[in-house]
Amino acid sequence: MIKDITGRQAIILMAIVMCATKFFVLPSNLLTTGHQTVIYVMLLFFVVEFLLLLVMVRVSMLHPDKTFYELLCDSVGVVVAKIVYVLFFVFFIFKLCINIIETYTFFLDTLYDELSSVLYLLPIILLAFYMTYIGLRSIGRSAELLWVFVFLGLAVALIASIPNADFGYMLPIFDGEVDNAISVLSSNSLWFGDYLVYLFFFGKIKFQKNYFTKFAIVCGIVMAVIVLFMAVVYCIFPYTMGMIHYGVSDITHITAHITNIGNLDWLNTTLWTFASIIQTVIFAYCAERCLSAVFNIKYKYISSSISLLILTAVLFILNFRLTTLIAFVQSPVRFLLPILLFVALNIITVHFICRSKQKKQNRMRGIIYD
């Protein structure tokens, strides 16, 4: 099998995808009612997510030549695999909607007075189609070029904002009701689970030395940064979270206002665009892979076109409105991620059981296992 991306590119892609949309409206959605307790609950959630991700990495390293779909078919059969991939397709279409509408509204509010949704969508769809068609390799290369700018923007935002945050507002720990925090987190579950993208890298990564360790360190840092970012936003606006629209913009905006150094948020907004674009392209790629697997579509441009047409239709149904999107995402649709997590967990467990049985049989036959 042709290896599309290097281990380094896979790590960079995961780092960008995991944090790109978590810094826009999510802080406000979570912290307005969840307060600081939600940050502690999120931290625990991330620990579980991190461990699950490491299991995925280990499985991908054990089967470097198999895609996740092939593993699924081997473990649970073709029919179940197709059902899982349909769920994944729906999941990625929703993730794309979140990404595109959030970014569109972000631009509309921070940079433009008027911005046509069609004019905004057109280049994004064209880019997504092109990148999806060309394949994971070009996405990985783009991410390798752009990651410095993305994380530079984030670093500037954090470094400039931390002095304005009073971290005393993180106390007392678990001050609010934990069940309320869990409820808030589950209402916004579709903003999480970005790490499931890794399943679509299976069989396409050219593993390098110390890949697992590097992966664990980088993803651990990214998750820690997300938690730190949430804490910074909350500690700057503990009582006015409901009025915060875009975390990444607002924290730098207020810093610029205090320090009188101009519109720092514009610089940050521009740099953060790269992360958003990479995430859009990756989700489009995953959606295309799902459609291709479910319907056995041979030609990429067909599966890519169909998935992007479905995305466009959903975006127009949602009318590009952030409030409609939030209401939609917080509807029962939010249970999609827990279902997928459950499925992924079970499949991995089944796979390991099958594998250990196979190992046992091989040992009994006296064959040295690879």
Add this chain to the structure above:
Amino acid sequence: MTKKEIRKGYLAILIVALIILLPIFIALPQQAQDRTLILAFGIDKMQEQYEVSAQIMVPESSQSGYKEKREVKSSVGKTIDQAIASLQLNEGKDIGVAHANILIINEQAIGEDINSVLDYFIRNRDIGYLTIATTPNSAKEMLEISANSSSDKDSLLRLISYNNENIFGTDSTLNKLLFGYYSPAQTSIISRLQLSSSSSQSSSQASTQNSTNEQSGSGESQSSSGESSSGQQSSQPMTAGNSQSSGSEQSSGSSGEQSSQSSKQILNDGSIVVLKSGKVVVTLDPLQYRGFHWLMPTKSSSFIELNNINNEYFKDATVVLDIINSKESIEYEITSDNIPIIKFNTELEYSISSIQQSEYDADIYAESMNDSTDVISKALQNLIDSEVQGAINLSKQYQIDILNIYDKFHQKYGKKFDKIVQFNEGDYLRDVEVYVNVKVKENKI
């Protein structure tokens, strides 16, 4: 179709799109043609109606380059929205508020709850972070004076911010105001601007023209502030007793710099308006506010006058100190009797800025400097202690928690403090005690 063909096709589409779009974007009209660019808002109340004034920018090109001409337009409505809609109608253009960064509210317009005035500005996503100031005078007139001044468009913002950043650390922004409004303490503070005729005021008072002055200007502004604030007390909705007014009469030494202008000037004397649940409860003059400021993390360098200093060299001398450095720690504790205690420890480093006394002997200058550290240190200790205690007493009197005492105790003690608040029926400031420990050091370099 091969990948190479698709790549070529895509490139062709991109080039065609650029060729089509470029002339469209070039031909777009200037935004200034269909937008009124607002720099600052002013709100006054006329009987039962709001008068919203907007300082707008009218860009003009001239032979020497680009000129920023400013005008003030106003409109009246029953609500802020109505007045602004009317303003748009009168102008025949939409309003562009992305550059608006100042809001001046007449104290009459605040009414029972400032939130009713601010709601439009909070909900409008195009407006960035506003710096807010109140005024007992006309907000419209204030904007007009600012617009007619020769200084640049940001001079009014600097006038408010200079005081905020360099003297008293009053963060007078919309965000900070709402932070206080929605906090359990429900207490917010806003800077206060006033109009004064230059013929009756010394030029040491900050004006739009001199707002960019350097550090020396800040000291003058502070010391002159007491004079004007005490003079303005009768016009304020509710004014705390000026127990330390003696400090406000300190001369800045700039009386010889009388301004020749007879027009009105915008004055920031450092006084602040304190709101509880959005309603003005008290106006504090700079010296009263300084008592709170000692306990604030934003504390910055400032000048302090010590009066009636006496020892073998000084007779009823007034010594002006420049605070160079300060390190402070504040501990919040609850005793076994459920008494909230604030322990304030500070280490100050000062240098003597000037000494004023009637019979000053220049020969003993050096000797007096070396031997007077103790008496000055003690006077400084007493001053800080009395100012801090005065601030806490004011807090108790008006139930204003400027220092966010609630948050500090709640963060440390959680439910234990909540019980005290419940027991005191919300008046948690009633039993608060403060202990002040000041260490001072003179910088003689």
